[in-house]
Amino acid sequence: MLKSGLLRSSSPKTLLSSSSSTTKIISCCINKSNSYHTSKHTQALTPTGYEDLKRVDENVAFPWLEHVVPKRHQDHPYAIASLSFNGLGTGKKPPNPIVFIHDYTTNSKAFSTIARKLNYPYGIVTMDLRARGKTQVNGLDQLFTTQDQKEKAFLQNNTSKTGPLNLITHALDFVRLLTYYGLPRAFVVGHGFGANIAYMLMKKCPERISGAVLINGGYPVNKASMGEVTQLHERISGTFGTSLETLLTQDAAVKSDSIDFNSFVEYSKHQKNDEARLAALRDLRSIEDFGLSLDDLIRLRHPVALIRSEHGLKDGDKKPIIDAKVFKSMENVLNTKTAVTINGANHYNMLFDEKYAEQIANTIDRLVVAYDIHRVIEHRFNEVRGTESVKGEESK
Numbered sequence: 001m002l003k004s005g006l007l008r009s010s011s012p013k014t015l016l017s018s019s020s021s022t023t024k025i026i027s028c029c030i031n032k033s034n035s036y037h038t039s040k041h042t043q044a045l046t047p048t049g050y051e052d053l054k055r056v057d058e059n060v061a062f063p064w065l066e067h068v069v070p071k072r073h074q075d076h077p078y079a080i081a082s083l084s085f086n087g088l089g090t091g092k093k094p095p096n097p098i099v100f101i102h103d104y105t106t107n108s109k110a111f112s113t114i115a116r117k118l119n120y121p122y123g124i125v126t127m128d129l130r131a132r133g134k135t136q137v138n139g140l141d142q143l144f145t146t147q148d149q150k151e152k153a154f155l156q157n158n159t160s161k162t163g164p165l166n167l168i169t170h171a172l173d174f175v176r177l178l179t180y181y182g183l184p185r186a187f188v189v190g191h192g193f194g195a196n197i198a199y200m201l202m203k204k205c206p207e208r209i210s211g212a213v214l215i216n217g218g219y220p221v222n223k224a225s226m227g228e229v230t231q232l233h234e235r236i237s238g239t240f241g242t243s244l245e246t247l248l249t250q251d252a253a254v255k256s257d258s259i260d261f262n263s264f265v266e267y268s269k270h271q272k273n274d275e276a277r278l279a280a281l282r283d284l285r286s287i288e289d290f291g292l293s294l295d296d297l298i299r300l301r302h303p304v305a306l307i308r309s310e311h312g313l314k315d316g317d318k319k320p321i322i323d324a325k326v327f328k329s330m331e332n333v334l335n336t337k338t339a340v341t342i343n344g345a346n347h348y349n350m351l352f353d354e355k356y357a358e359q360i361a362n363t364i365d366r367l368v369v370a371y372d373i374h375r376v377i378e379h380r381f382n383e384v385r386g387t388e389s390v391k392g393e394e395s396k
Contacts, residue, residue, distance in 0.1 A: 103192025107133035117361030131279035166286035221291030
């Protein structure tokens with residue numbers, strides 16, 4: 001087993017461990033060969049020293065606890081998961097955490113500013129997608145192989161022509177992450193391509209998802225719109241023409257000197273930009289294979305909040321990622337509880353600018369507080385208990 005690593009050297013040691021003898025099948029639409037790591041004692045394996053998010057020093061980067069998740073099989077080699085559970089204490093796990101899923105042009109540290117603004121007390125978890133951040137993946141050079149080799153790779157992978165990088169495998173990685181931490185359900189927050197992964201989670205594993213917040217993503221796919229979808233994602237993946245650091249600091253997408261943004265930029269230096277670009281292209285292809293249409297979205301009945309930016313990839317880009325017409329269509333077919341356009345924001349700075357991040361955090365808080373079944377049950381129990389107490393007093 002790989003040893004756990006913490007983001008901050010001052011953080012406490014983790015107690016995560018693996019059990020080589022315990023393997024199960026993920027309880028939703030997974031081939032029997034796709035097993036995951038778990039343990040009979042997951043309750044006792046929760047890392048100690050979780051931060052109370054409301055006491056985070058504003059002069060210190062958001063204190064994600066960074067762990068290496070053991071690799072049971074080489075066909076799903078995700079490695080780094082970051083989590084922070086708000087004030088839960090030792091030995092307790094959140095019943096319904098928020099899981100952040102980043103776009104294919106960023107990484108897990110993109111959500112630090114939003115996370116800092118949240119009031120929801122049940123914890124947050126995120127992870128680098130394959131070939132992003134610190135999560136590595138093999139076989140990206142298959143993009144440059146001959147057609148015969150591509151077909152052979154497709155048959156060997158038995159998933160799609162995109163091989164180990166597609167919407168389904170990304171979604172299953174997050175299911176494995178939840179299972180590894182012993183978390184039965186979660187709310188998902190997806191940005192860009194992460195919203196498409198959120199769709200796949202809701203479709204394939206509905207019992208594991210409590211609700212979703214879709215940020216500038218989840219463009220529905222059909223034959224008529226596929227050209228627009230392809231053009232949209234090529235615009236986004238085109239940001240890899242230069243380094244991520246240069247794009248975000250010099251090309252006007254994000255102008256910030258915040259500690260969280262600087263931490264994100266530093267963390268982004270760990271990833272190999274060429275590999276991330278290839279992964280983005282392969283993820284784009286998987287939209288054609290697995291992207292959901294409007295008809296598919298009608299079948300997703302989870303409570304949803306929709307958020308979009310007024311501008312496109314950077315300030316002055318008048319072509320938004322999700323235009324008003326498509327946004328309205330998504331609002332009408334999904335079980336939408338709120339739909340928000342963040343005026344003045346673009347696809348990237350909506351994550352890092354404090355005033356935009358606060359709007360997103362407030363939208364997330366409103367959805368999860370309203371539809372967290374654990375809170376609803378607790379609130380109802382307290383109401384009933386209060387009523388019974390009143391009746392008892394009246395009968396005396």
